[in-house]
Amino acid sequence: MKLLANNYWGADENTLLTIYRTLIRSKLDYGSIVYSTASKTLLAKLDVIQNTAIRLATGAYITSPSESLCREAGELPLKFRRLMLQSTYAARISADTNNPTRHQLYRPRYSETYTNQPNLRQPLYHLLNHNLLETNFPKSLPYRNTRSPPWTMNSPVIDTSLKAFNKDETHCDIIRNHFKDRISHYKKEEIIFTDASKSARGTGCAFLTASSEKRFKLPKDCSIFTAELFAIKKALECIAELGTSHPIIITDSHSSLHAIQRTYKDNTIVNDITDLICSIQDNNKSLTLMWIPSHCGIDGNEMVDAAAKEAIIDGHYTEVLTNYDLSNLCKNKVKDKWKSVWQSKSSKLALIDPTIHTKPPITQLRQDLVVLRRLRIGHTRETHQYLLRQESPPWCQSCNSQLTTRHMIIECQLFDAHRKLHNVSTKVEEALNINSPACLNTISFIKDTKFII
Ligand SMILES: [Zn+2]
Structure with missing residues (x-):
């Protein structure tokens, strides 16, 4: 290195x-x-x-x-x-x-x-x-494998055709019309909507059929991904129980459908879902899982979204926590x-900078980045070489105070004109914010003052 x-x-x-x-x-x-x-x-x-x-x-x-x-x-x-x-x-x-x-x-x-x-x-x-x-x-939920090896299973039909429409560029009416077109040959009782919700108060999920609505309150630390999968699992259990002929489950969670589609599955709930899908298909029933964009005014999706939010308060409590959530x-x-x-x-x-989140810095130029890092940490050759030489700390003669990086950047009166010329921020937090263009002004100011960083 x-x-x-x-x-x-x-x-x-x-x-x-x-x-x-x-x-x-x-x-x-x-x-x-x-x-x-x-x-x-x-x-x-x-x-x-x-x-x-x-x-x-x-x-x-x-x-x-x-x-x-x-x-x-x-x-x-x-x-x-x-x-x-x-x-x-x-x-x-x-x-x-x-x-x-x-x-x-x-x-x-x-x-x-x-x-x-x-x-x-x-x-x-x-x-x-x-x-x-x-x-x-x-x-956490004990890990359980699928009953049959993955290569022997038939994958369910996963319809992600509405992905073709960019939600930001397409009017909701167009998406709604395409959705109606896709589900036009399904009977009302064959359509099930699922959704999940997570907020500071907790996590909940729900599924909605033509005749009923089921809400589940999940542990607070349960992720939205687990909650979405759990709603799909519960919907499948309902289908298996009722014996619906060719059901369709509609969800707005693309990641859940992607997890179900993968050959290698390492999530217990996904494995449960796979087994349920297999047993439904074994009974000669065709099953479809469909993705729709959320908040597009599709009635069933809006209703199940509201139900999932309410589930956080009044849903049936179920202990579901995968090892990933944990x-x-x-x-x-x-x-x-x-x-x-x-x-x-x-x-x-x-x-x-009291945060611990790091974002990519605005400049990638090695020399400039090194200067900024040293100024931010507050340890530079100019201010801290005395420790290595076992001398007394450096002193600013014109202001009669100790020389620190803060003094160099915003305080020292000797460089007021330079500061103005380079438009250096008056706040040290802003002047040394590595993600803001203001830090580039600080670099040109430091180069001009000839401080040894
Ligand atoms: Zn000074």
Whole structure:
């Protein structure tokens, strides 16, 4: 990486970070679920590897704090990365009833001892239940394969013909007319609409037939994808029960239909759906699944959409959580943990950018990007070389104050004219916002002032 990372002609940041993630981080990840209980001193040695790699990739100054480096690269600090890998592993084994270690997650032992003595090395269940989720680790749906191998099954008819119309460019009346045309040969009782809804209050889904409506309230952490699939599954169960001759299920979830269509299926609900479709087809009934765009004024879709929203409050509660939902829940919790740690820091970067989301920077020019990264982190050669030389901090003679990056960009009176000339923002957050064109003015200003960054 050192060979590729020259601050003037070197490879760009993205390429260097990809090299780090592929060749180095993958090795750090291997076995981290097991070695994460090692002593802090040993684990700190690994942090040095990640920090060096990020410093090379971003061109950050040698004295930059490690948490600012991770934030700039959009990389979880290794401590949180290990926690994320542990929790996603736990989510995976929670769905595998044959896994010999699964019971460890749900039968915690010596819990009180670990709570009373936080310095003890904690087992996975305690780490997840007490430090991450603050509740008992939820159970996900046990993984179940399809009854028959996928190559022996007949795929259902999946109609995505309405995809041909771009919703933004086509009037809803045209889409509605095409939809009516597609379903004109179906009887009313053969048509079933499904939909799901997710909001801050929870998740719900519903299906609607000519004569009835069924609503299901699902766990709050259940994803919209799982909820859409669950609505389709319930609709299929209803079809199997009623014995409808050639039913059609209409949904606005393209991802669900795509998952059902795939040959390799690794989702329990999709496997249940596949089995139900097979048993319906075995009874000589043709089944169609149709995609429609949402919010186009198609009556059945609007009604089932409203029912799915109401289901969040009054639906029949069903415990449905796949290992993917559980995995996403854990990932979000780890990110929240990092965010709260980041926001509690008083580093220069945390003060101007308290978020942990990274977006692609506005400039990809290596030299300019290195300048911006150093200014954002607040560690540059001009301001922090004194640490390496063991001298006293640099002082601005004209303003009689300590020389910092903030002082250079917005405060120092000596450069007022330069600032005006280059139209530098008066707010440091804006001047160093890597996603805003305002940062380009800051770069030209810094070049003009001849500060050594
Ligand atoms: Zn000054």
